[in-house]
Structures are given as structure tokens and as C-alpha cells.
Amino acid sequence: MIFTIIKENAYYDSVTLMLATDEVKAIKGVEEALVGMGTDTNKELLKDLGMLTEEAMKASDNDLMIVVKGDEGIKEEVLRVLDEFLKGGAEEKESMEESATSLESALKMLPDANLVLISIAGDYAGREAMKALEKGLHVMLFSDNVPLEEEIKLKKYALDRGLLVMGPDCGTAIINGAALAFANVVRRGKIGIVAASGTGAQEVSSIISNLGEGVSQLIGTGGRDVKEDVGGMMFLEGIRWLSEDEDTDVVLLVSKPPAPPVVEKAVQLLEKSGKKGVVHFIGGEVKSGSVVVGKTLEDAAVKAVLLARGEHLEDREYSYYEIVGGRDIAAMVKEEAKKIDEGRFIRGLYSGGTLADEAMVLITKETGRVWSPSPIDPSFKLENINESREHTVVDMGEDEFTRGRPHPMIDFTMRKERLIKEYLDPETAIIIVDVVLGYGSHPDPASEIAEAVSKARKESGKYKLIVANILGTKEDPQGYEKQWRVLEESGVVVFPSHASAVKFALEVWKELVS
Amino acid sequence: MLVSKLLLYKKGLRADLFFETSNVSFYKFADGDILTVSVKPGMASPLGIAEAPFKTSKWLLIEEDGIVSEWGHSNWTDMSMFDPKLLSINVKITEDHCQRYRKLLQEREPFFFEKILGLLNEEKYQDLVGLGPGLTPLGDDVLSGMIVAGFDFSGDFHTSEISLQQLRHAKEKLVPYPVKLFLESGNEEPLLEMGNTSGLGWAFGIAHRLEGCV
Structure with missing residues (x-):
């Protein structure tokens, strides 16, 4: 039998059509299948094949013809398969009609929305953000490359109207329980x-x-907010908002070192807020009588947890393990140091910029200096970002690495190559990597790392320590336990916080060189 | 963002979205001319824009100083312009080119490519028009390549409207940016990445015309 389907004035992606054709041809009982525009030559071809039906004859140049020849009874299956593929396309179209193409149409669909997430090229983002603010909407601006003057203008405008502008270059926020962009299931x-x-x-x-x-x-505020030019407009506004929020008992501030006036104002606001406050400015100093200072991201988080539970805090650095217990770290340090076959330097390969910064701060404290494409101390800037020296920390999410490529939280190609290269370097003794879970990240980062680790170990034949921290929650879509297991099975020592991973690496290093 | 110079002739006009694939959106002016907007770098048609931040807008306005979309305004001064007019052919086609294109097409479209080879052998060029799979049927891509490489085709173009514009442009030596790159400088890579089999069809047509590949 021969049967024909004509889709009038229908264009489909060539790839979709090719896949649909292959799939139909693979059906048992299908002898021949042709999918193409209803042009004269295609009809001619059908005629040659004895497949030109009356319906096909009537098709126009802009119609899609699907003509299938085969056993009786295949029709149902063919239709099912085509439906799956072409409906996919149609659905895409429908959802395109449903997915708004402008702020106005989005608001028509969701008239009660009060926040808009903007992620378009930086040149246009400011203008869209202003439109949103004019309509009384809060804005999360994921886009980067928004000019500084535009950021200032937007934030001033927003403050006058009691609105938030999170960003530009704001990658993470959780508002009223909704995780926005790169966030975890918290x-x-x-x-x-x-x-x-x-x-x-x-x-x-x-x-x-x-x-x-x-x-x-x-x-979130975006990194530039706390610098002198913007003056922490949204950082400070965020503190004010949380101060007035009934559901908030503890306010935790996290940032790379802000401009000094911003630090001062933030601490003042926090002291006046009536909430318990914890502050952590990576590598920065804070002096305050009543505000608690976190020494690391981990310490800050643990202190916030203890304050939320109404517990008394001691003036010292806390770690995750004090709360969860388990693991004889001292014994692990000795064992790992003994196993290492060569090298005496630490190499950190990161996808998260802030974690790379924290690693540099912690490693510098113990070793005196760390090389990097963007070091804390400019005298230790790597001349060639691809060649490590002594202790090196690299944030592979920096523009120099991501030009024309996806971010390393999504695409592991670059980091895998670099991991193998560092492993084979006789100077390397310890490698630290971060594994970031959550929305937006790679669906299975642990397997990517594991693959590079086993390749590196096989090629080198020597043992070197690889330490990873998993950034994520037990509820994240990648499956926390599974990620942990995959890493451990590949011979990576895994930690539940970044600071604990780096500190472990440093302890092993000390044991190694002492 | 890469933009064809021809767009400057459309100042004051509006184009409306009528179809989109995952990488390209197609817009139509009132006179029927089709504007393509691709998100991919370098993939600009003779009346097209590549690496555009505003791929999906319901409409585009071509203005004196730039393009307005639902996403905002882009100035001509921030875009790179290219002249789609083919100026010269500097590429040296060798037997190696022929073999590679043939092999790839045989792998990807065995049935239609066989058919096309038959038509070329018999010099039945009119029968290439509209033949084969794809948004721009493969036969049209091959024929477009032949035409820009100097083949004087005098038949009718009876094919889908997107393809029709491509063939008409080809007759005026107006070519997509990857085709221009290939013919003027020999850079083959962008051409082979164009569309599903489109670029490959063009490449084969060019090689057929210049080196007699079959």
C-alpha cells in the first residue's frame, strides 16, 4: 500500500525531517519513504518510484509531502512515529507562540508576575530591565556586559520605587522558594x-x-554592586528587605571584599536590623562587635545554622564535620601523604569563581603564594594561563577560557584536558576540583571528572591525590549520593564543603613536605 | 553580529516572522523577500544576519541607523557588514575536494545523491530544481553552487519560496557568507557546517562546475 500525508504550507527543520524519515524507514514493513517539499521534481521522482498518489499530486511547492510505501497495516505505526517527530516540531511552534517573545506578551500570560529574569545580550538587557521597572516589576539581570552607567541608572530608579535589581551578571537567586538561574534545591x-x-x-x-x-x-546583586561606583545600592537594599522580613531570623552576607564604605554601611545596617547577622567577605576583614564573622564560606554557613537554632557561638572557625560527625581526617591525611608518588605542589581547577578565590586565600595562608590567571597578589599572575607554576589555582569559568565555549559547569571538556595535563606534570602532587550540582549545571559532573581521573592515572601510572568538593544539596537533580559515590569509586577524596576540601589538601601537603 | 549589505536597501521596511528552526528564523518583507536571522556566527544569507541577539522577535524594523526588534535597537555601527556579491573565485578545487564531498553526501543522502549524480550525467539540470529533502531541497543547493561557479542556467525555478530566493540570488552572484568565504579564500569549514546538508550541496555543485566532479 501507499499512503500520503500532506502538511500544507509547513516548513520543518531539515534535521527534524531527516530524523523522521530515518525513523519511518526503520519501521518493519516499510519499503520506501520519501519526505520532501511538494515540488514538481519531487513529484516526478515519486512517479518514477510508483508512489505518486493523487494527494501528492495536489501538493504545492511550499507543502510538505510524506509518502510511504509498504505492507498493509503499517499506516498506524508510521503515523505514530511521524506524529512523535513532527508534533515535536509543532509543539515547539506552539510553545513558541506560548512562550512570550516580549515582556508585554509575557505579562499578558502572567498578569500577576512581579519579577522578571532577563537573560539577553548585554547591549539590550538594560533597556528591557528599565521597561520592567517602569511596569513595577523586580528584575533579575542574568546578562553581563551591561554598561556601568546603565547599572547605576537602573538601580537608582529601582530604589526610588522600592524595587530590586539583582545583577547584572547575577547568576543565583532564590526568591520566595523559586530557584532562579544557577541555584540548588534548598x-x-x-x-x-x-x-x-x-x-x-x-x-x-x-x-x-x-x-x-x-x-x-x-x-543576589551581581559582583559589581559592592564596588565603589555602584556603592552597594542593592547589597544594602537587600539587607533592609531582610531586616523587615518576618520569616528571616538570621541575615548572612556573602561577597568578595566590597569597597570599604559599603562594608561599613552593611555592618551598620546589620547591627541596627534586630536580626542575627553573619558576614563573610572572601579574603576581607570585618570589624564589628555584634556581627559574627565567617572565616570561610563553610564557617559562615555553619555559624548561620547555629544562630538560627539559637545556639551560642564560640569565637573560632567551625567545620561541617562538627555537626555531621564521622571521618578520621588525621588518619586520612597520613595515608594520602604516604601514597603520593611524586610532586609537591597543589593545583586547583575550578568552575566556580568564588570557590577559586577562596582556594587562593586558604592556600596562600599556608604556602605563601599561589599563581593564577587572576591572582590575589598581582605579582603571581600566570604569564600563560595554560601553564601552571608551583601552587596554581585556575578559574576555568573566566572569560579567557570560555570564549566561544559553554561554561565549565556545563561543559567539562576543557577541565578534563587540564586535569590530565596537571596530573602528568611531575611537579603536581595534589589536584583540587569543584563539582557543582543544581539547576543549570551539568547533569552528571562526577562521571566527567571520574573519566578524566582514570585516564590520567592510567597514563601516568603514578598516584597523586585528587580532592573534590561537592557543592549541592541532597535534593539536587543530579543526585548527591550518586555523585559522591561515582567520585569515590574513581579514587577521588570527596568533601561536602569547599573549605574542608582545600584544608584537607593543605594538611596532606604539609605532611608531604615536612 | 554579521549583516549583509543588502539589508541597507530595506531601510524603512518591516519584516514579519513566518517560520523558525532551532538556529534560524525567517522573516518576510511585504515584497516577499525573505530575511534570515541565524544565531550562529558567520551563517548569514545574502539577505541575512548572523549571530543575532534577537533571533526570535515577531517583527524587525530596518531603520536609518540600525535594526529594531522586540529586544531593542542595534546600530549598524556595532555590526560587521559583508557584501554578498561574489567578486572572484580564488579557490582551487582538487580531486580531493570532489572525493570528500561525494563521500559525505553518499553517507548522508544516498538515495537522493545517487539521483542527482544521474541527472548531472545526463545533463538534465532542470530536474535538479526542487529535488530532494530539506527546507532548501538538496538539488537546489547543488544547482546554486553550480550557478555561482559560472554555470548559466536558463530554466525555471519551481521550488519552495525559501529555496526560490536562494536560486534567484545565486543567479545574481549573491551568496551566503560561508559560500563567499570558500570561493574567495578557500576556507571550507563554515560552508560544510551550513545547514544540515545545504553547505555540502553547494560545495558539491561548485566542485562539479569547476572540476567536473561527478
Whole structure:
């Protein structure tokens, strides 16, 4: 039998058509199948094949013809298969009609929305953000490359109207329980976070959630907000908002070191807020009588948890393991140091910028210096970003690495290559990597790392220590336990926080060189 | 963002979205001319824009100083312009080119490519028009390549409207940016990445005309 389907005035993606054709041809009983536009030559061809039906004859140049020849009874199956493929296309179209193509049409669909997430090229983002503010909407601006003057203008306008502008270059926020962009599946609770650092916010919110507490709101601001030019407009506004929020008992601030006036104002606001406050400015100093200072992201998160539980805090650095227990770290340090076959330097390969910064701060404290494409101390800037020296920390999410490529949280190609290269370097003794889970990240980062590790070990034949931290919650879509197991089975030593992973690496290093 | 110079002739006009694939959106002006907007770098048609931040907008306005979409305004000064007019052919086609294109087409479209080879052998060029799979049927891509490489085709273009514009442009030596790159400088890579089999069809047509590949 021969049967014909004509889709009038229908264009489909060539790839879709090719896949649909292959799939139809693979059906048992199908002898021949042709899918193409209804042009004269295609009809001619059908005629040659004895497949030109009356319906096909009537098709126009812009119609899609599907003509199938085969056994009786295949029709149903063919239709099912085509339906699957072409409906996919049609659905895409429908959802295109449903998915709004402008702010106005989006608001028509969701008239009650009060926040808009904008992720378009930086040149246009400012204009869209202003439109949103004019309509009384809060804005999360994921886009980067928004000019500084535009950021200032937007934020001033927003402040006058009691609105938030999170960003530009804001990658993480959790508002009223909704995770926006790169965020983890975090419990709701009493701790409010204001963060000018995306991965920093992810790390503290995940630790808080894993320890059984939760987050009321996580307000991101974008890194430039806390610099002198913008003056922390949204960082400070975020603190004000949380101060007035009934569901928030503890306010946690996370940022790379802000401009000094911003630090001062933030601490003042926090002291006046009537909430318990914890502050962590990566590598920065804070002096305050009543505000608690976190020494690391982990320490800050643990302190926020303890405060939320109404516990008394001692003036020292806390670690995750004090709460969850388990693991004889001292014994593990000795064992690992003994196993290492060569090298005496630490190499950190990161996808999260804030984690790379924290690693540099911690390693510098113990070793004196760390090389990097963007070091804390400019005298240790790597001349060639691809060639490590001594202790090196690299944030592979930096523009120099991501030009024309996806971010390393999504695509592991670059980091895998670099991991193998570092492993084969006789100078390397220890490699640290971060594994970031949550929305937006790679669906199975552990397997990617594991693959590179086993390749590197096979090629080198020597043992070197690889330490990873998992940034994520037990509820994240990648499956926390599974990720942990995959890493461990590949011979990686895994930690539930970044600071604990780096400290472990440093302890092993000390044992190694002492 | 890469933009064809021809767009400057459309100042004051509006184009409306009528179809989109995952990488390209097609817009139509009132006179029927079709504007393509691709998200991919370098993939600009003779009346097209590549690496555009505003691929999906319901409409585009071509203005004195730039393009307005639902996403905002882009100035001509921020775009790179290219002249789709083919100026010269500098590429040296060798037997190696022929073999590779043939092999790839045989792998990807065995049935239609066989058919096309038959038609070329018998010099039945009119029968290439509209033949084969794809948004721009493969036969049209091959014929477009032949035409820009100097083949004087005098038959009718009876094919889908997107393809029709491609063939008409080809007759005026107006070519997509990857085709221009290939013919003027020999850079083959972007051409082979164009569309599903489109670029490959063009490449084979060019090689057929210049080196007699069959």
C-alpha cells in the first residue's frame, strides 16, 4: 500500500525531517519513504518510484509531502512515529507562540508576575530591565556586559520605587522558594542571604540546607554592586528587605571584599536590623562587635545554622564535620601523604569563581603564594594561563577560557584536558576540583571528572591525590549520593564543603613536605 | 553580529516572522523577500544576519541607523557588514575536494545523491530544481553552487519560496557568507557546517562546475 500525508504550507527543520524519515524507514514493513517539499521534481521522482498518489499530486511547492510505501497495516505505526517527530516540531511552534517573545506578551500570560529574569545580550538587557521597572516589576539581570552607567541608572530608579535589581551578571537567586538561574534545591527556612557572589551563594545555601536549616530569601546583586561606583545600592537594599522580613531570623552576607564604605554601611545596617547577622567577605576583614564573622564560606554557613537554632557561638572557625560527625581526617591525611608518588605542589581547577578565590586565600595562608590567571597578589599572575607554576589555582569559568565555549559547569571538556595535563606534570602532587550540582549545571559532573581521573592515572601510572568538593544539596537533580559515590569509586577524596576540601589538601601537603 | 549589505536597501521596511528552526528564523518583507536571522556566527544569507541577539522577535524594523526588534535597537555601527556579491573565485578545487564531498553526501543522502549524480550525467539540470529533502531541497543547493561557479542556467525555478530566493540570488552572484568565504579564500569549514546538508550541496555543485566532479 501507499499512503500520503500532506502538511500544507509547513516548513520543518531539515534535521527534524531527516530524523523522521530515518525513523519511518526503520519501521518493519516499510519499503520506501520519501519526505520532501511538494515540488514538481519531487513529484516526478515519486512517479518514477510508483508512489505518486493523487494527494501528492495536489501538493504545492511550499507543502510538505510524506509518502510511504509498504505492507498493509503499517499506516498506524508510521503515523505514530511521524506524529512523535513532527508534533515535536509543532509543539515547539506552539510553545513558541506560548512562550512570550516580549515582556508585554509575557505579562499578558502572567498578569500577576512581579519579577522578571532577563537573560539577553548585554547591549539590550538594560533597556528591557528599565521597561520592567517602569511596569513595577523586580528584575533579575542574568546578562553581563551591561554598561556601568546603565547599572547605576537602573538601580537608582529601582530604589526610588522600592524595587530590586539583582545583577547584572547575577547568576543565583532564590526568591520566595523559586530557584532562579544557577541555584540548588534548598529547603526554606529562617536564614536570609544577600550575596554579591554566585557560587558563594550556592555554597552557603547548600550547606545550610544539608545541615537541616533553610533559606527564606537569597538575594543576589551581581559582583559589581559592592564596588565603589555602584556603592552597594542593592547589597544594602537587600539587607533592609531582610531586616523587615518576618520569616528571616538570621541575615548572612556573602561577597568578595566590597569597597570599604559599603562594608561599613552593611555592618551598620546589620547591627541596627534586630536580626542575627553573619558576614563573610572572601579574603576581607570585618570589624564589628555584634556581627559574627565567617572565616570561610563553610564557617559562615555553619555559624548561620547555629544562630538560627539559637545556639551560642564560640569565637573560632567551625567545620561541617562538627555537626555531621564521622571521618578520621588525621588518619586520612597520613595515608594520602604516604601514597603520593611524586610532586609537591597543589593545583586547583575550578568552575566556580568564588570557590577559586577562596582556594587562593586558604592556600596562600599556608604556602605563601599561589599563581593564577587572576591572582590575589598581582605579582603571581600566570604569564600563560595554560601553564601552571608551583601552587596554581585556575578559574576555568573566566572569560579567557570560555570564549566561544559553554561554561565549565556545563561543559567539562576543557577541565578534563587540564586535569590530565596537571596530573602528568611531575611537579603536581595534589589536584583540587569543584563539582557543582543544581539547576543549570551539568547533569552528571562526577562521571566527567571520574573519566578524566582514570585516564590520567592510567597514563601516568603514578598516584597523586585528587580532592573534590561537592557543592549541592541532597535534593539536587543530579543526585548527591550518586555523585559522591561515582567520585569515590574513581579514587577521588570527596568533601561536602569547599573549605574542608582545600584544608584537607593543605594538611596532606604539609605532611608531604615536612 | 554579521549583516549583509543588502539589508541597507530595506531601510524603512518591516519584516514579519513566518517560520523558525532551532538556529534560524525567517522573516518576510511585504515584497516577499525573505530575511534570515541565524544565531550562529558567520551563517548569514545574502539577505541575512548572523549571530543575532534577537533571533526570535515577531517583527524587525530596518531603520536609518540600525535594526529594531522586540529586544531593542542595534546600530549598524556595532555590526560587521559583508557584501554578498561574489567578486572572484580564488579557490582551487582538487580531486580531493570532489572525493570528500561525494563521500559525505553518499553517507548522508544516498538515495537522493545517487539521483542527482544521474541527472548531472545526463545533463538534465532542470530536474535538479526542487529535488530532494530539506527546507532548501538538496538539488537546489547543488544547482546554486553550480550557478555561482559560472554555470548559466536558463530554466525555471519551481521550488519552495525559501529555496526560490536562494536560486534567484545565486543567479545574481549573491551568496551566503560561508559560500563567499570558500570561493574567495578557500576556507571550507563554515560552508560544510551550513545547514544540515545545504553547505555540502553547494560545495558539491561548485566542485562539479569547476572540476567536473561527478
